[in-house]
Amino acid sequence: MRIGFIGVGGIAGNYRESLRKLGKPVAAVCDLNPQRVEEIAELEKASPHTDHHEMLAKEKLDVLFVAIPPGFHTTEVIDAARSGAALFVAKPIGLDWDLVRRTRDAIQEAGVLNQVGYMxxxxxxxxxxxxxxxxxxxxxxxxxxxxxxxxxxxxxxxxxxxxxxxxxxxxxxxxxxxxxxxxxxxxxxxxxxxxxxxxxxxxxxxxxxxxxxxxxxxxxxxxxxxxxxxxxxxxxxxxxxxxxxxxxxxxxxxxxxxxxxxxxxxxTGYFRQVEQFLKAVEANDQNLVRSSYADASKxxxxxxxxxxxxxxxxxxxx
Ligand SMILES: NC(=O)c1ccc[n+]([C@@H]2O[C@H](COP(=O)([O-])OP(=O)(O)OC[C@H]3O[C@@H](n4cnc5c(N)ncnc54)[C@H](O)[C@@H]3O)[C@@H](O)[C@H]2O)c1
The missing domain is CATH 3.30.360.10 (Dihydrodipicolinate Reductase; domain 2)
Structure with a gap:
């Protein structure tokens, strides 16, 4: 399972820690901040990127964690869904209702497993x-x-x-x-x-x-x-x-x-949300998820x- 991150700030550290406990390595990381991404890539022995399009095209990821602040969302989740990866998106999923509605529909169309971090x-x-x-x-x-x-x-x-x-x-x-x-x-x-x-x-x-x-x-x-x-x-x-x-x-x-x-x-829910997400990915069963993107949009x-x-x-x- 090839796992990637878009956004490797504060909460991504928490998700990475849970992945470490589960013995799941991170293959690729992307962040707009080049210093930050180099630092995390070195820690994780993962490939660094500063552009998510480039990462999605090169890395062939099965699972993506998207952990960027609400007002920074553009098409990251839509692009990730279209790449076919299963998605774990930090809450809140955005600010702009129109973008979130389009993203929700793109996820449904792509049919990828999805979860939002309501731990x-x-x-x-x-x-x-x-x-x-x-x-x-x-x-x-x-x-x-x-x-x-x-x-x-x-x-x-x-x-x-x-x-x-x-x-x-x-x-x-x-x-x-x-x-x-x-x-x-x-x-x-x-x-x-x-x-x-x-x-x-x-x-x-x-x-x-x-x-x-x-x-x-x-x-x-x-x-x-x-x-x-x-x-x-x-x-x-x-x-x-x-x-x-x-x-x-x-x-x-x-x-x-x-x-x-x-x-x-x-x-507390922090670890279990990631554990449960990976179980859902492995079983390819959206029913194991308690907090889907569509639900989080509500x-x-x-x-x-x-x-x-x-x-x-x-x-x-x-
Ligand atoms: N308990 C929780 O569930 C919890 C706790 C903290 C934060 N969060 C959520 O996680 C999200 C991120 O918060 P944070 O505390 O990690 O913020 P942060 O500022 O620590 O990190 C965000 C990172 O995202 C990067 N970024 C922004 N846009 C990007 C893009 N398009 N591509 C790549 N990288 C991009 C920034 O450079 C930064 O390094 C927020 O939505 C926040 O609400 C959830």
Whole structure:
């Protein structure tokens, strides 16, 4: 299996580490940054490229990890799909709905196996939460992504490159709530800009987003990139005599029908998402994937609606 990367920045390091644990070597790497790509190519003993077209033409790759920031996406995933490689794409899959829709269709047309890096779907606590909730219906799902962003990613604080915190970061929470509660019909978001004195972001640095799910459930996602909260990524589920609190990555607690739930997971989802992807590739079975590109496009649609709502102040259809 010949594995390649488009984008070898921060999260690619995490994916490469999982591949290393699985004993899967990387054959080729591509990054716009020539210094970075040489450094990673040397570490991986892989061939370096700075142009993905050239890499796709020369390397005959079976599997491609695409790990580039949302605002940098052009046709990388479309070109990779047309090369016939199975695709693992970092979340969020882009900023531009038209491009994402065209990419989704190109993947379907090429018929290649595909997965998006929504690792929370692969964590022990998410599996356990689904198991203990069973077929009880969920009436409310709330979540949060609270952190203080540093300066490590110069693109992050720019709306035009990252899409803002809800689209880039809290996307994990929106996606997890979709996975656990159901499809989102409409959203209404509010936010405030200019909270940090050092200008962490040019977009809203605190946001709240109410959710109305198609099945009638309600919810909310609260986000900030200016506060050092210590259980930053968390979700809570509510139903009739049901309460579950997931603190990512490994803690689940709650009470279901009078039974106290206290569970500590081992697997955060980061490793398992890559392991599961390779199992799906080897079996050529898209059903083994919990987070396809087409599914991730629905999460993007929700966060794009949340961004529109920040501007209009109105309820927006997802
Ligand atoms: N937990 C997670 O799932 C998680 C965590 C961090 C980042 N991410 C996501 O991964 C993506 C990348 O984030 P990062 O933190 O690795 O960013 P990064 O800035 O560390 O690295 C991105 C790399 O992509 C390269 N790049 C950009 N466009 C390219 C192109 N067309 N061809 C080749 N290389 C290109 C850049 O030169 C850079 O080296 C983002 O979408 C981010 O949201 C996911």
């Amino acid at each position: 929370a779907r692969y964590s022990d606590i998410t599996e356990k939460a689904r198991q203990v909730a069973g077929d009880r219906s969920l009436a409310m799902g709330v979540g949060r992504f609270l952190c203080r962003m540093g300066a490590s990613h110069p693109w992050w604080g720019k709306l035009s490159l990252s899409g803002g915190q809800m689209l880039e970061q809290s996307t994990h929470v929106f996606d997890l709530l979709r996975y656990l509660v159901g499809e989102v019909q409409s959203v209404q978001a509010f936010g405030r800009k200019g909270v940090s004195s050092e200008g962490i972001a040019d977009f809203e640095e605190v946001t709240v987003c109410n959710l109305h799910f198609l099945n009638g459930a309600v919810g909310n996602v609260t986000s900030t990139c200016v506060a050092r909260a210590n259980d930053g990524f968390a979700a809570e589920l509510f139903g009739d005599d049901l309460y579950l609190h997931l603190t990512m990555d490994t803690q689940l607690r709650g009470n279901v029908g009078g039974e106290v739930i206290e569970f500590t997971g081992v697997e 999460t993007l649609a929700v966060t794009l609606a949340a961004n529109r709502s920040l501007e209009t102040g109105k309820v927006e259809e997802a």
